[in-house]
Amino acid sequence: MNYIKMSAFLMVLSVLLVMSGCIDNPSNQASSEGENQTESEAPEVEEGEEVVNIGYSGPLSGPAAYYGERTLNGLTMAVEEINNNGGFEIDGQTYKYNLVSLDDKYLPNETAANAKRLLQENDTPIIFSPHSGGIKAMQVFNEQENFLIGAYTSEPAVTEEGNTLTVRIPPSYAGYLDPFTSYAMENHGTKLAALPTASQYGKDWTEALVPYWEEQGGEVVYNSSIDFSKDTDFFTLVTNALKEEPDVLFIGGPSEPTAKVAKQARELGFEGGFIIMDQAKLDEMESVTGSYEQLEGSVGVTPLIHSDYPGTDQFIEKYKEKYGENPGSEAGYHYVAMNAFMEAMKAAGTVDDPEAIRSHMQDGLDALPEEKQVYTIEEIGENGGFSTALRIAAVEDGEVVTIDVDE
């Protein structure tokens, strides 16, 4: 009897172990690497070289871990590249970067605690964070404690409050309202049903879009949200959203569940277009729906793999080689930002004066070589927001087409 029991347990164990080697899973590798780097290895430093620590606090475990890992991948790639090229030089002194990453589980209070720790233990002049909550938590004390925030969020509020040491990396979502609205109205119609994610970010987006849509002569026939952390099935919500026969459905959130919402809307007979919030990316959604046909008539941000900035192709190739998957914009923007910060340090002639680095950010952007321009960032606004030439993408005839936007 004991023998039978033991063998049963061993069987369970072996099945689980076999599975650990399993599924063709590119992010597996990425995930374990991300964890190892919770305290990343110091670079090889030759005599006379100095090390500059760069801080990162983002979600590396929990539901948002996948997102966190991809943001960190972009930074890691930039740092490794700079170090492998021998670092950078200021006044005859060579510097190398050391990326120190901490997990904040997407919780703003943890981001603040991590930032304090990074400052005390590693004396980091720049700390990156990829979520608006954490960024706002750091903004409470970043000017007093004197460090720059590398803010990866399209929430315009983080730069509107006049924090002098914040650099917002992606474009603000406010810029998308007009092109998305006019595209959807021209191609589909004026009846909108809003069904985005229930996060704060999703709500802010909706509150910006709904009045704008109405101003342009549209009608909002349904306005609610989906909590992706609570709802097992979206059929109920989508049925209700489609009750008033909208022409356009506004959806958004992480790419994969958002794609499920789009797919279920099609199953329920929806034939109009989608406006997709900038958090979700068309290419990642396509891997869930299986084809672009289901997303026909969607308008959203341009996926990185469909972009054609001078350094994009090279970056995609290098990223694929290292992580075995296509990069998303979060990796691309972090890569560019890290390189821009390095150029800004060179221009400012200092590695530890955040104010000087911030005031030379524009010089840094101008000095960025073409092959590093995964995105071409033209300038940094007075409030600290990078402005990238806005490009949006739509799905037409089963293919992604990019649309230029006149500002």
Next chain:
Amino acid sequence: MDILTQQLFNGLTIGSVYSLVALGLTLVYGILHIPNFAHGALYMLGAYITLTMMLLWGVHYWIAMAVSVLVVGLLGVLMDRLVFHPLRNAPPIHDKIAAIGILLFLEAFAQLIWGADYRTMETPYGQVIDIFGMTATTQRVLINIGAIAVMILLYLFLKKTYIGSTIIAMAQNREGAHLVGINTNKVAMLTFMISGGLAAIAASLSAPINLVFPGMGHLVILKAFVIIILGGMGSVPGAILGGYILGFTESLGATYISNDYKDIIAFLLLVVILSIKPKGLFSREDF
């Protein structure tokens, strides 16, 4: 009218998933006398194992599900042997802490093995079909039929077989069962096995309409707790009825009252039912 039938069907689908998860939870409650918090993690593992079988070896959906039921069932037994059995004489709080510990461990474990990303489970049953003016997919119909079939089988097993009766006997009175010669250790293991299997069936059936990710257990486990409180802790018919009540309240509440308040409506209903019947709809003795 169209909307009503559509939403009744949607409520039935989601209620079926809730009921299956709650059934496993309520069975183990009979043994542990605490809600097994780790049940949500078993649900998540059930989906991952089915998915892995399908992707890695190209196994057919139903066979993959059967393997998953077996593996997760055995994992349930392992949980009982390694953790809950040694704690059987400890105060209930120890069981609770242990269950939360297992939950956290299994979630981190899944993230380590399968990564943090969302995955989709493709089944051969994605076709859209039209029944009496309602829109559904074959998979959704399967969820409903599958859940009801499992419930009938479970009922027959518990009521009509000798082994099934021992499970009921033990849930009603552990010492009494022991006194009349029931091997309580064996019955406990069997119950954990069935509970794990039910979680795996629920997850494998519902995963194709959602996504597979390490945190997916949270979607259902909190609701399953509500259901077994509503239906009466440890009661099998209570778990089934409770699951469908919650499913229908959610879909109809979201349609006719407000989507933003659908959780409030469900919990309000819980308060009302508990104030009329403080022990839930059924007591454990009803089974």
